[in-house]
Amino acid sequence: MPLDFEITKEQEELKATVREFSEKYLVPRVAEFEEKRMIPPEIVKEMARLGLFGVVFPDKYDGLGLDPITAGLVLEEIVRGDVECSLAVTWLVHTSWGYVAYKYGSEEFREEVIRKAARGDLWVGIATTEPGAGSDLVSITTTARREGREYVINGEKAYISGVREASEKGTWFKEGGGHVTLAYTDRSKVHRGMTLFFVPLTDPRVSIRLEKELGRKGWSLGSFVMKDVRIPETYRIGEEGRGFYVTMEGFDHARAYIALTCAVAGKRALEIAADYIKQRRAFGQPIARFQGVQFQLADHWSSLEAAHALAYKALWALKMEQEGKMSRFEVTRIAASAKLFAVRAAKAALDDALRWMGAFGYTEENPVALAWKAVKSYDLAEGSTDIMRLIVAREYLGKEYIK
Ligand SMILES: Cc1cc2nc3c(=O)[nH]c(=O)nc-3n(C[C@H](O)[C@H](O)[C@H](O)COP(=O)(O)OP(=O)(O)OC[C@H]3O[C@@H](n4cnc5c(N)ncnc54)[C@H](O)[C@@H]3O)c2cc1C
Incomplete structure (x- = not known):
């Protein structure tokens, strides 16, 4: 493939669609994101209607099936309309971690969760950081214990983006959302004992607390505590020990x-x-x-x-x-x-x-x-x-x- 900065006609058309959305919905309202500390839900819903939460998911699961470069072109237009970056965070976290959840998730998980994520009915976040562990992930203390065909998760995640939006059904996303969450399934194996799970924040055994972040205030930042949260084994992302x-x-x-x-x-x-x-x-x-x-x-x-x-x-x-x-x-x-x-x-x-x-x-x-x-x-x-x-x-x- 030759090195080429040119984009295709289809990519240009997609960019034009996002630019129109961005100029109509974002440019006039960015200051409001900060003042109200939230992205107006109708903006997120319009973005879902345009299919923009499904950019990288395969069309088999109702996504657009596009590559990361084309996804970047979409993001670029979002950021140009929202330099405060709340919507960019919403989009990029969902797109990155949703893709990884799709790639390593089970077929049941793809049908149940990824299809909703691709349609923009459910948001996917990431939760690795804890009150006592950020850069040093090996020091996390969240655990997941297998019980039959379920896992029982206990622990606390801190400074996590999108906890409010994921915990509410219907306000931003029809089904709320959840976080790709890192936990120990076998502490003795250190990083080889870690496993990833999708934890829905709408689960009643999850409680959230919000922080007052300095910038990009439109998308919440906070912590969540998981107390005996039971999730099906199909919500495990990748093999045990590969988290x-x-x-x-x-x-x-x-x-x-x-x-x-x-x-x-x-x-x-x-x-x-x-x-x-x-x-x-x-x-x-x-x-x-x-x-x-x-x-x-x-x-x-x-x-x-x-x-x-x-x-x-x-x-x-x-x-x-x-x-x-x-x-x-x-x-x-x-x-x-x-x-x-x-x-x-x-x-x-x-x-x-x-x-x-x-x-x-x-x-x-x-x-x-x-x-x-x-x-x-x-x-x-x-x-x-x-x-x-x-x-x-x-x-x-x-x-x-x-x-
Ligand atoms: C706005 C915002 C949104 C976030 N959203 C999420 C999210 O959605 N999900 C999530 O899981 N986390 C999220 N985080 C947390 C983020 O991932 C952590 O802040 C980051 O990993 C650093 O961890 P820490 O804050 O615990 O800092 P620490 O790990 O305590 O580090 C403190 C400082 O020490 C430095 N340091 C640490 N180790 C070394 C080293 N070996 N050498 C040199 N310097 C070092 C770090 O660079 C840092 O500057 C978010 C953070 C912010 C600010």
Whole structure:
């Protein structure tokens, strides 16, 4: 396949559909996401009606069956309309972890859960983090005990996206949702004793608590406690003892989409700031005429262009892996590099862009400030910046240098 940045006519048509949705539903209402701390449910429902929650699921299960690059084109249009990134988070978590749940889930699970996820009737989240374990996943304490054809799950997950939306049936998604949840089935085997399960947050034995997050406030962040939650064995995702490895694969997907989110939110916010400094005057001329500002803008725009291209390389790597042409390790390294670079490029760009906007930059309704808070969250979510560095370094230096 030749290296080619061109997109097909079908991809352009899909982009145009999402752009229309984005301009009509997102652009006029983004500030409301923050103020009300929620995405208006009708927006999520419209997105489901357009099939946008089913992008990567096979058509056999009512999805669109598209590849990760085409999915990236969809995400790009969502982010351009919502630089505050709540809807981007909603979409990318569902798309990444829903795909992994589909890939490793049983046929019964696909029929029962994935079909609903692809139709946009059910949302899929991810729950690895706990009050005592984030980067260091081996320290989680959640357990799953097998009883006949069920598992009984106990534990607490913390700083989890979408807990409110997943726990309510009918408000955002007809069936609410659930989280791909990491637990120990055999603690003595350390990471080889971990298993993944789909835990519906609508289960009465799950209780949630909300956090007051700093940015991207439209999609909730919180914790949930599971007390003797019983789920059928068909809700196990992958084999017992493979949970850690399947989780790493899910991270690759999420990190590639996050890299794209940060690059696009950064570029869109830079455009907004550039429009402002063309109008705003100081010392008798528009601020955009000062070369000190122009040089910063040129540097940031170039970094974000590079971040954008690297994000698509990561999505391309996922596609290559799906076609059996690239190894998992290579995909992991590229996805980690893409996230590492894009988060830093976007943070640096938006920090300067906020300053160019003066005091107005430091107000809550300023879209550049909203984008800055959103990209900042990716210093942590789906693996911290330090962990991205560890992954890239490990792939280059070898495992003997980094555990
Ligand atoms: C907005 C937001 C949304 C999130 N959504 C979800 C979600 O949906 N599901 C979910 O499971 N989790 C979610 N998280 C949690 C996220 O995955 C964790 O914050 C992340 O993995 C880091 O874990 P921690 O916060 O416990 O930090 P810690 O692991 O306690 O780390 C604290 C700091 O130490 C650094 N550090 C740790 N180990 C090393 C090391 N070996 N070398 C160098 N530095 C190190 C880290 O980089 C970090 O900066 C979310 C977080 C945020 C902020």
